[in-house]
Amino acid sequence: MKRLLTLACGLAGLLLSSAAAAQPAPVEGDYTAPDFALSSGQSLPELRMHFRTLGQPRRGADGRIDNAVLLLHGTGGTGAQFLSPQFAGELFGPGQPLDTARYYIVMPDNLGHGGSSRPSDGPRARFPEYGYADMIEAQRRLLVDGLGVDRVRLMLGTSMGCVHIFVWAQTHPDFADAVMPMACQPTAIVGRNRLWRTMLKDAIRSDPVWAGGDYTAQPVEGLRTAVDLLLLAGSAPMPMQQDLATPAAVDEWLAAQMARRLPAPDANDLWYQVNASHDYDPSAGLERITAPITWINSADDFINPPELGLAEQFVPRIAGVQYRLVPNSVGGKGHGTHTWAVFWKQDLVDLLARSAS
Numbered sequence: 001m002k003r004l005l006t007l008a009c010g011l012a013g014l015l016l017s018s019a020a021a022a023q024p025a026p027v028e029g030d031y032t033a034p035d036f037a038l039s040s041g042q043s044l045p046e047l048r049m050h051f052r053t054l055g056q057p058r059r060g061a062d063g064r065i066d067n068a069v070l071l072l073h074g075t076g077g078t079g080a081q082f083l084s085p086q087f088a089g090e091l092f093g094p095g096q097p098l099d100t101a102r103y104y105i106v107m108p109d110n111l112g113h114g115g116s117s118r119p120s121d122g123p124r125a126r127f128p129e130y131g132y133a134d135m136i137e138a139q140r141r142l143l144v145d146g147l148g149v150d151r152v153r154l155m156l157g158t159s160m161g162c163v164h165i166f167v168w169a170q171t172h173p174d175f176a177d178a179v180m181p182m183a184c185q186p187t188a189i190v191g192r193n194r195l196w197r198t199m200l201k202d203a204i205r206s207d208p209v210w211a212g213g214d215y216t217a218q219p220v221e222g223l224r225t226a227v228d229l230l231l232l233a234g235s236a237p238m239p240m241q242q243d244l245a246t247p248a249a250v251d252e253w254l255a256a257q258m259a260r261r262l263p264a265p266d267a268n269d270l271w272y273q274v275n276a277s278h279d280y281d282p283s284a285g286l287e288r289i290t291a292p293i294t295w296i297n298s299a300d301d302f303i304n305p306p307e308l309g310l311a312e313q314f315v316p317r318i319a320g321v322q323y324r325l326v327p328n329s330v331g332g333k334g335h336g337t338h339t340w341a342v343f344w345k346q347d348l349v350d351l352l353a354r355s356a357s
Helices: 079-083 085-091 132-146 160-171 191-206 208-213 220-233 237-243 247-261 267-279 283-288 310-317 334-339 345-354
Strands: 004-009 027-037 043-054 068-072 104-108 154-158 179-182 293-298 321-326
Touching: 027 132, 043 079, 043 132, 068 132, 068 160, 079 085, 079 104, 085 345, 104 132, 132 160, 132 267, 154 160, 154 345, 160 179, 160 267, 160 283, 179 345, 191 208, 191 220, 191 267, 208 220, 208 267, 220 247, 220 267, 283 310, 293 310, 293 334, 293 345, 310 321, 321 345
Parallel strands: 068 104, 068 154, 154 179, 179 293, 293 321
Antiparallel strands: 004 027, 027 043, 043 104
């Protein structure tokens, strides 16, 4: 099967933070493969996976790349989210846990996201339905066939990337030396978590402008409700109570958020991204996870509320797991705690140390 891998260097350096030296721009590229079969029985005539890398691959005595790190983003995001100062500025600099002079960092845009194959490329609502299993297979193909990586030193995922890791770690248990899922639960998405997702999907497709997915302009009213739900799902109650202390402050914040977020998503892309969780439930196979694992959630996460007791239910079934719940605080980031490395940087250091052998 013919596969094409193209690389294009970035044009400028990225300033990560005042505390860290400027990193070189990531190398960007696309891996493509024809006739990508999906679990639904449908296929993509061509799979395109866009990616960014930092650092250089290093080969061990056996000739295999031994310093790759795979970072997996959340729903609606791209690999670029890991270049933010709160993440990269804490992790990628000299002497930091994922120093790019030492590690080969791979940050894909997942299927349906960013520069990878997605409905807005042209098929719109005729794009084949994909699920998390398909997204994981696309990641694997990018690594193995595109980049020549058949094992990673670390796999770290946030939100949707977190649930991908729980599937990865039991489907391909020898692929990662260590795994770090953050902000998810290893069980089917039901209850309130599925409810807000269903409400979001319904809002998009009930907007008359949606026109069966063949809209000539974005269905703004449906997307407005979708953005409202995304803002609630990502909210952190304690800092909001402090920072949005008056009705006027709330109104001003919401207007600013809507102005920034509403123009961004394509309605078909967002619908598919949220719908992709339909096939997720790794709970039956947790005993197959063998890689050292550090699992992080946060107490102020609307999407994964700790009072459900799910972590207590599943931790005893996962060998070698260390679980930590980041406490609620006025400095909390809610569901977004996963990309603020200051909250869990030491956990990553400890995981790398205990999986070094």
